[in-house]
Amino acid sequence: MSQLSTKHLLGIKDITADDINLIFETADNFKEVINRPIKKVPSLRDITIANIFFENSTRTKLSFELAEKRLSADVVNFSSSNSSVKKGETLVDTVNNILSMKVDMVVMRHSSPGAPHFLSRNIKANIVNAGDGTHEHPTQALLDAFSIREKLGDVAGKKVAIIGDILHSRVALSNIFCLQKLGAEVMVCGPTTLLPKYIGSLGVKVEHDVNKALQWCDVANILRIQLERQQIKYFPSLREYALYFGVNKKMLDNLDKEIVIMHPGPINRGVELNSDVADSEHSIILNQVENGVAVRMAVLYLLAGVR
Numbered sequence: 001m002s003q004l005s006t007k008h009l010l011g012i013k014d015i016t017a018d019d020i021n022l023i024f025e026t027a028d029n030f031k032e033v034i035n036r037p038i039k040k041v042p043s044l045r046d047i048t049i050a051n052i053f054f055e056n057s058t059r060t061k062l063s064f065e066l067a068e069k070r071l072s073a074d075v076v077n078f079s080s081s082n083s084s085v086k087k088g089e090t091l092v093d094t095v096n097n098i099l100s101m102k103v104d105m106v107v108m109r110h111s112s113p114g115a116p117h118f119l120s121r122n123i124k125a126n127i128v129n130a131g132d133g134t135h136e137h138p139t140q141a142l143l144d145a146f147s148i149r150e151k152l153g154d155v156a157g158k159k160v161a162i163i164g165d166i167l168h169s170r171v172a173l174s175n176i177f178c179l180q181k182l183g184a185e186v187m188v189c190g191p192t193t194l195l196p197k198y199i200g201s202l203g204v205k206v207e208h209d210v211n212k213a214l215q216w217c218d219v220a221n222i223l224r225i226q227l228e229r230q231q232i233k234y235f236p237s238l239r240e241y242a243l244y245f246g247v248n249k250k251m252l253d254n255l256d257k258e259i260v261i262m263h264p265g266p267i268n269r270g271v272e273l274n275s276d277v278a279d280s281e282h283s284i285i286l287n288q289v290e291n292g293v294a295v296r297m298a299v300l301y302l303l304a305g306v307r
Contacts, residue, residue, distance in 0.1 A: 004302045008120045008127040011136035012177035020181060024146055026298035027291070034070060034293055044073035047304050050103045052078045052095065053130070054110045059265050059289065060130050060140070064107050067296035076103060091115065092122050099123055105303065108132075126303045134168050140264050141174030143295040145182055147288045148219055151260055156183030161213040163189045164223030164245065164272050167196050171223060171264045176202055189213035190245060191235055210245050214255055221262040222247055222273050242271050249276040260284055 004019050033041055049068050053061055068075045105126045108116050113135035120127045131137040149155050160179050166172045166188050179186050187205035199206060207213045214220055235241050261283045269275050
């Protein structure tokens with residue numbers, strides 16, 4: 001198989017294990033490219049890509065932009081905070097105006113779940129979901145699984161614990177779908193108030209004791225507390241959360257094995273993760289950032305082939 005089964009990357013739920021493996025094989029090649037002295041290839045030289053971000057983003061936006069430029073695409077950046085959206089323009093109008101400038105692909109982040117799906121039904125360009133509300137964040141899940149594969153040789157058969165604010169996380173949902181498609185076992189761990197009610201129906205283990213989760217897993221993917229999405233208090237204080245659910249070096253030293261530590265960023269240091277863990281030899285957090293560029297290059301390149 002040398003082509004994706006889909007025209008868009010809207011969510012991990014919509015792609016196959018073969019798609020994921022094809023993306024990984026392509027990303028392997030691009031990782032070699034971005035470690036060369038000349039980091040560019042002309043693969044998307046005649047493609048124009050619009051990055052449309054209706055929500056704040058640093059890592060994802062930079063990563064996509066770098067991936068696009070490494071592939072020699074023409075890049076248009078759009079941020080809703082200084083646009084006509086503030087004047088009441090609708091999503092379809094905004095995007096159609098951008099497309100009338102002859103854009104081939106749209107990378108979009110939006111606070112509403114399903115916004116990229118809605119867009120894919122209304123416009124002709126390929127859509128890449130860079131995060132839709134608390135729903136999915138497919139490229140983050142792909143780069144996380146790619147980083148596990150790189151570190152441990154394979155994803156199949158590995159035990160991965162996702163620890164933290166599962167309720168408000170689009171990363172968690174995409175990760176669960178991706179890891180399960182690749183044959184990993186998944187556990188979620190966090191306070192009861194931060195676990196969605198439907199979580200058991202996704203075929204994951206549920207744990208509320210962080211020490212037990214760490215003892216079980218090969219890889220701990222630790223998520224940020226998303227205070228900006230919380231309209232009510234889900235736990236008494238950040239200090240209390242850190243006390244019961246934060247991961248520190250002492251906890252890792254008490255395990256009878258080595259585990260891999262991951263975090264999608266940005267890290268709330270001293271809350272979900274202490275600096276002595278984030279900066280330790282257990283952590284592959286910076287590898288995730290590097291792999292993000294290669295994986296996003298692979299996604300854009302493969303989608304351009306389905307045009």
